[in-house]
Every structure is written in C-alpha cells, then in structure tokens.
Amino acid sequence: xxxxxxxxxxxxxxxxAFLTINCTYTATGYPSLFWYVQYPGEGLQLLLKxxxxxxxxxNKGFEATYRKETTSFHLEKGSVQVSDSAVYFCAxxxxxxxxxxxxxxxxxxxx
Amino acid sequence: xxVVSQHPSRVICKSGTSVKIECRSLDFQATTxxxxxxxxxxxxxxxATSNEGSKATYEQGVEKDxxxxxxxxxxxxxxxxxxxxxxxxxxxxxxAPYQGVKDTQYFGPGTRLTVL
Numbered sequence: 001x002x003x004x005x006x007x008x009x010x011x012x013x014x015x016x017a018f019l020t021i022n023c024t025y026t027a028t029g030y031p032s033l034f035w036y037v038q039y040p041g042e043g044l045q046l047l048l049k050x051x052x053x054x055x056x057x058x059n060k061g062f063e064a065t066y067r068k069e070t071t072s073f074h075l076e077k078g079s080v081q082v083s084d085s086a087v088y089f090c091a092x093x094x095x096x097x098x099x100x101x102x103x104x105x106x107x108x109x110x111x
Numbered sequence: 112x113x114v115v116s117q118h119p120s121r122v123i124c125k126s127g128t129s130v131k132i133e134c135r136s137l138d139f140q141a142t143t144x145x146x147x148x149x150x151x152x153x154x155x156x157x158x159a160t161s162n163e164g165s166k167a168t169y170e171q172g173v174e175k176d177x178x179x180x181x182x183x184x185x186x187x188x189x190x191x192x193x194x195x196x197x198x199x200x201x202x203x204x205x206x207a208p209y210q211g212v213k214d215t216q217y218f219g220p221g222t223r224l225t226v227l
Contacts, residue, residue: 041220043218
C-alpha cells in the first residue's frame with residue numbers, strides 16, 4: 001500500500017545550522033507530495049508541495065524536490081531559526097484530498 | 112489564510128459516556144471534511160471523510176457505530192465518540208479542503224480526548 005516514512009526526531013540544531021529532514025514514500029503512480037508544519041498549539045499548515053517528478057516546492061526558506069527515482073521528498077533549509085521549532089510532517093495524496101502522513105519529525109532549534 | 116476551528120480543544124470524560132467534537136470552517140464552505148486521529152509519536156491516521164448532505168465514508172478498520180459523523184451544514188462537521196473507553200483517548204484533528212484550489216487543505220488545531 002501507499003505509505004510515507006520520515007526520519008525520527010527530535011532533530012536538535014543550533015540557530016543558523018543546515019537542516020535536512022528525510023522523507024521517502026511508497027506509492028503507485030504519481031502522487032502529490034507535501035510538507036506540513038505544526039507549531040505548538042496550532043493546526044497543521046501547508047509548508048510546501050510538489051505535484052510531479054523533479055518539481056521543487058519552496059516556502060519560507062524551506063525546499064524539497066520530488067525525486068521519483070529515489071522516491072524521496074527531503075526537506076531542507078540552509079539556516080534555521082528558533083521560530084522554525086515545530087513538528088514537520090511529510091505526506092502524499094492522489095487527487096482526492098485524502099492525505100497519507102508520515103510520523104512527523106520534531107525540530108528543536110536553540111539560540 | 113482560511114481558518115478551521117475545533118471545539119472543544121480538550122475534553123476529559125468518564126468511560127461509557129459520549130463526546131461530541133465540532134469542526135467548523137470559519138470563512139469558507141466545505142462540502143467535504145476529513146477526520147484524523149493522531150497517536151503519540153505516530154502519524155495522523157485518516158478515520159473518515161465527512162460529506163455534507165450524505166453519509167460519511169469510513170476508512171477500513173474504523174467502527175462506524177463508535178465514531179458517528181454528521182456533516183450538518185457547509186461549515187460544520189461533528190464527530191461523536193460513543194460509549195467512550197480509555198483506548199479511545201487520542202488527539203482528533205479535522206481538515207477541510209479549500210474548494211477550487213487543488214491540493215489545499217486547512218486543518219483544525221485538534222481536540223485532545225482523555226477517557227478515564
């Protein structure tokens with residue numbers, strides 16, 4: 001079946017460090033891929049998305065590239081801030097708005 | 112951006128009682144809403160799709176009689192956990208797709224249910 005696998009957290013970084021959160025997926029066909037972020041006490045928010053192979057989604061300094069050959073959608077940011085501390089979820093969907101989520105990765109950034 | 116609210120944000124109840132959780136789209140209409148359940152350190156699991164004016168569609172393994180869903184209007188869906196037991200304790204989250212914009216959903220902040 002379809003599934004999403006994320007690296008386990010927490011990921012702990014100092015401010016301005018480089019961030020990578022790995023995400024791989026198992027799916028048939030060509031799903032859309034997403035990164036959602038959940039700040040403390042808030043609902044999930046869409047961070048970025050990519051709908052086809054080789055697309056790059058980007059937002060707020062975060063980037064992820066849809067790699068069909070490696071079935072990956074790793075999230076990266078060149079310089080994290082304390083305000084980036086949150087839980088990050090990788091997800092996929094097939095034109096139905098139903099989302100299949102990874103387990104989430106908690107990011108903690110310290111000054 | 113669009114807002115989805117949930118009420119209550121947290122609820123504690125005794126075993127055997129029923130609990131209703133509301134999900135509202137505050138500034139847009141939603142003919143469809145989704146209900147997810149999130150266990151500690153686990154991903155969000157889709158429970159059911161709530162459809163305005165028709166029956167909800169449940170995912171495999173989700174008990175329809177345990178988790179009653181009613182989509183009463185274009186801005187409100189409710190999830191009722193009937194005869195709740197401690198194993199139903201969890202974090203319940205709803206979402207609503209934003210009509211007309213592909214791959215765009217808005218999530219509620221979630222409801223923490225604790226069954227004693």
